Amino acid sequence: MGGCPAHHELPNPPSTSMARITVPFNTLLKSALVVSSPALLILGLYVGLGKLTSTEMIYAYVVALVATALVIYPFLSNLAALTHYVKEIALDKRVQAPELSFIGSAMELSEALKRLQASWDVKKKQMETIITEREILVDTLPDILIMVNDEKRVVRTNRAARAIFGQNLAGQELKEVIPNLYLMDAISSVIQDLKGREIEFRIEDPVVRDFLAIIERFPVPTAGGISTVITMNDITELKSVEQMRADFVANASHELRTPLASIKGFVETLLGPAKDDVAAREEFLKIMLDQADRMQQLIGDLLSLSKIEMNAHSVPTEPTDLAKIVRKEVEHHKRSATDKNMRLLLQVQENLPLVKGESNELAQVVHNLVSNAIKYGYADSDVSITLRLTTELPQDLNMRNLSRVVALSVKDQGDGIPKQHLPRLMERFYRVDSARTRQVGGTGLGLAIVKGIITRHRGAITVDSVVGEGTQFSVFLPMYEN
Ligand SMILES: Nc1ncnc2c1ncn2[C@@H]1O[C@H](COP(=O)(O)OP(=O)(O)O)[C@@H](O)[C@H]1O
Ligand SMILES: [Mg+2]
Structure with missing residues (x-):
């Protein structure tokens, strides 16, 4: 031919x-x-x-x-x-x-x-x-897709599934890939009664993850044996945000209810048994005022927090004189320091550049840190506040691209904070010693506010503490450059 x-x-x-x-x-x-x-x-x-x-x-x-x-x-x-x-x-x-x-x-x-x-x-x-297009489509879907046969063996997966559960899933038993009885039961039910189902489940290994799974049955098995399709979404973050919100509301209500109950109790006493007791009235009214102050502070802090959260995505860019703010806050705290016979030692580097920031918020940061130092520092001790320009950032601080930052540190001499508390210290309502800190009048929101403000400023914050010696908080803020 x-x-x-x-x-x-x-x-x-x-x-x-x-x-x-x-x-x-x-x-x-x-x-x-x-x-x-x-x-x-x-x-x-x-x-x-x-x-x-x-x-x-x-x-x-x-x-x-x-x-x-x-x-x-x-x-x-x-x-x-x-x-x-x-x-x-x-x-x-x-x-x-x-x-x-x-x-x-x-x-x-x-x-x-x-x-x-x-x-x-x-x-x-x-x-x-057509096949290639379908394959690409299935693979690029962000949802996790796992297709199984009636024996609940994996037939096909998409890239998202493989990224989470590993390569070479085809042929494996699904219960080996995702060891969750609840999910397996749901799939069995779908295979039996042909009705689709939607379930939430959790896997704990290697890390805790929550998933929302939608299980649908094919009307007839495909040539490849696929009978059931499982679409999954990782809802871990959503769940934890949900949990945090629930906890926050519970905490806030609890914190408000306590002083409110106390005020109510005193009012009842004053209307009843202590009606004509002048001395008691004087004492109770003082306590009630304290409790009302506490509620007011708590509500103020809650409002601050919500405002910071709302603005979390807008980064302040205006030039701000941090030294001026610090001097003013030190002045404000003179009296409470003197009450505990403490000295506030301020050290500001000369010709300190301005920072990028929102002055009210930065004042709040300084206020919260200095009042903590006074609150949790020993009587007759010193609180050192320093302000300087630095090129040395503590490692693992996420402030890349910044050559120079302004560092504010507030150091006290006090009980310090045991290491195990440090990771959670800036969470809302987190307290190292609840009984004691309530007694000294904290809301448990001060550091959460500080953290929120610093994050919004794209700054960073560190804590160093030695139990029995004291604590130092350091805040790093981007320098203003024009
Ligand atoms: N300078 C400090 N020394 C020791 N412990 C501190 C210091 N600052 C904060 N803490 C601990 O961190 C907790 C959270 O602080 P914060 O958010 O300001 O709440 P609080 O309203 O209780 O002051 C405090 O309850 C306290 O246990
Ligand atoms: Mg505080």
């Missing part, structure tokens, strides 16, 4: 093995016998009528058989070539259509087959495109 143009773009070049297709002798003989059988019949008739001898008949028949074989050979060989061609197409091989000799209908058949192969190629390409 020389002379056929080479198809370089095709994966398998057309084979040129056509020439080797020959008609087996057996086939030729059998076909010739069948086709020449009428001749044999006629020759038999002649022998019966006495017009031919048996020997003559045998000779004549052999001649007829050979002639038949010669006549049908091209037909058979064309047929063999076509059969081979069709077989190769069916096996998806690329072959050259056979070149057929003189027999019109066979040529037509060959032409038809050629066209069939061409349209087959086009359809195949279309199918491949």
Whole structure:
């Protein structure tokens, strides 16, 4: 079959093995016998009528058989070539259509087959495109997709699923991949009653994760055996935010209820048993005022927090004189320090640059840190407040791209904070020693406010504490550059 143009773009070049297709002798003989059988019949008739001898008949028949074989050979060989061609197409091989000799209908058949192969190629390409597109679509979905069969073995997954549960999931039992009984039960139910389900579940290993899973059943299993599809969303963060909100509301209500109950109790006493007790009235009113102050401070802090949260995504950029703010706050705290016979030692580096910040919020930061130092520092001790420019940031502080920052540190001499409390210290309502800090009048929100403000300023905060010696809070703020 020389002379056929080479198809370089095709994966398998057309084979040129056509020439080797020959008609087996057996086939030729059998076909010739069948086709020449009428001749044999006629020759038999002649022998019966006495017009031919048996020997003559045998000779004549052999001649007829050979002639038949010669006549049908091209037909058979064309047929063999076509059969081979069709077989190769069916096996998806690329072959050259056979070149057929003189027999019109066979040529037509060959032409038809050629066209069939061409349209087959086009359809195949279309199918491949569709499959690839679907695969890409499934893979790029952010949701986790796991498809299982009725034995709850994984058949297919998408990239999001593999990113979380590992590669090579296909063929594994789902319960090995996601060991959660609740999920398995839900899938069994869906497989049984064909009704889709939506469940939330949690896995604890290697870390705690919450998922929302939607389980849907295919009306009929696919060729690959997929019967059920599980779509999952990681809702860990959502859950923890939900939990935090719930805790926050519970905490805030509790903190407000305590002073309120106390005020109510005293009012009842003053209206009842202590009605005419002038001395008691004086004392109770003082306590009530204290409790009302506490409620007021708490509400003020709650409002500050919510305002900071609302502005969390807008970074202050205006130039602010932190030294001025610190001096003012130190002045404000003079009296409470003197009450505990404490000294406030302020050290401000000369020519300190301005920072990028919102002055009211930064005043709040300084206020909270200094009042903590006074509250939790020993009587007769010193509180050192320093303000300087630095290029050295503590490691692991996320303030990249900043060459220089202004550092404010507030250091006290006091009980200090045991290490285990440090990670949670800036959480809302977190207190190291609840009884004691309530007694000294804290809301438990001061450091949460500080942290919120510093985060909004894209600054950083660190705590160093030695139990029995004291604590130092350091705040780092971006320097103002114009
Ligand atoms: N300078 C400090 N020395 C020791 N402990 C401190 C200091 N500052 C804060 N703490 C601890 O951190 C907790 C949280 O502080 P904060 O948020 O300001 O709340 P509080 O209203 O109780 O002062 C305090 O209850 C206290 O236990
Ligand atoms: Mg405080």
